[in-house]
Amino acid sequence: MSARRDGADDGGRETDSELMLQVRGGDLRALGLLFIRHQAKVHAWCFRLTNEKHTADDLVQDTFLRILRYRHAFSGDAAFSTWLYRIARNVCLDHLAILRRRSDVQEQLHGRAAAENDQAAVQEDGRLAILDAALMRLPIEKREVLVLSRYHDLRYEDIAQVCNCSVGAVKVRVHRAIRHLRKLYNELECQDHEMRASERTDS
Numbered sequence: 001m002s003a004r005r006d007g008a009d010d011g012g013r014e015t016d017s018e019l020m021l022q023v024r025g026g027d028l029r030a031l032g033l034l035f036i037r038h039q040a041k042v043h044a045w046c047f048r049l050t051n052e053k054h055t056a057d058d059l060v061q062d063t064f065l066r067i068l069r070y071r072h073a074f075s076g077d078a079a080f081s082t083w084l085y086r087i088a089r090n091v092c093l094d095h096l097a098i099l100r101r102r103s104d105v106q107e108q109l110h111g112r113a114a115a116e117n118d119q120a121a122v123q124e125d126g127r128l129a130i131l132d133a134a135l136m137r138l139p140i141e142k143r144e145v146l147v148l149s150r151y152h153d154l155r156y157e158d159i160a161q162v163c164n165c166s167v168g169a170v171k172v173r174v175h176r177a178i179r180h181l182r183k184l185y186n187e188l189e190c191q192d193h194e195m196r197a198s199e200r201t202d203s
Contacts, residue, residue: 016080024071035064038081041152042088048147049092051136059095063088078161085154085162089144096140130192134184142177149174 014022014030016037022030042063046056066087074083135143148154148162156174160167 017076020067020071020074020080020083021076023068024074028068031064031068034067034080038084039064042084045085045088045147045152046092048135048151049140049144050095055095059088059091062091062095066091079158082154082158082161085148085152085158086164089162093140127189130188131181131185133188134181137184138177138180142173142180145170145173146177146181 014033016034019030019034023034039060043056043060046059046063047053050056050059063084067084070087074080135146138146145159145163148159149156154162156167156170159170163170165173
C-alpha cells in the first residue's frame with residue numbers, strides 16, 4: 001500500500017497505519033493527526049446513519065475515544081481506514097440500539113426525520129432532497145452499505161470487513177438497497193408532484 005493511499009500527508013512522512021502504531025504506543029500527537037485527517041469523513045458517515053448533525057458530532061468524538069481505548073487491537077495488517085469505519089459503525093449501531101430501547105423512540109425519530117426530509121424536498125424542489133429523504137427511510141443495514149459504497153467509495157472487500165460479512169453478502173445488500181431506494185424515491189417523488197398539483201389547484 002502506498003503512503004498516499006494510506007493517508008500520508010503531502011510531505012509523505014507518516015502513513016495512517018504508522019500513526020496508529022504510534023498511538024498504540026501511547027502517542028496522543030499521532031491520534032490528533034489521525035483526527036485531523038479523518039474526522040470529516042467519520043462525521044459524514046455518522047450523519048448519514050443518524051440524520052442528526054449534533055448527534056454525529058458526539059459520535060465522532062466517541063469513535064476516536066474508542067480508537068484510543070482499543071488501540072492495542074490494531075495490528076497494522078489491514079488498512080487503517082477499514083478499521084476506522086468498523087469502529088465508527090459500531091459506535092453508530094450502539095447509539096441506535098439505545099434509541100430502540102427507549103419506548104419506541106427509534107420509530108418516533110424515524111418518522112420525524114422522514115417528515116422533515118419530505119418537507120425539505122417540497123421546499124427545496126430538488127431531487128437531491130428527495131433522495132436524502134428516501135435514504136433515511138431505508139433500514140440501517142441497507143443504508144450503511146449504500147453510504148459506504150456510493151458516498152465513501154469503499155470497495156466491496158473493505159465494506160465486508162467493516163460490516164463483518166462476506167463480499168457476496170455485501171453485493172446482495174447493495175443490490176437490494178438500490179432497488180429499495182429507487183422504490184422509495186419514486187414514491188416520494190409522486191407525493192411531491194401530487195402536493196404541488198394540489199397547491200396549484202388550491203391557489
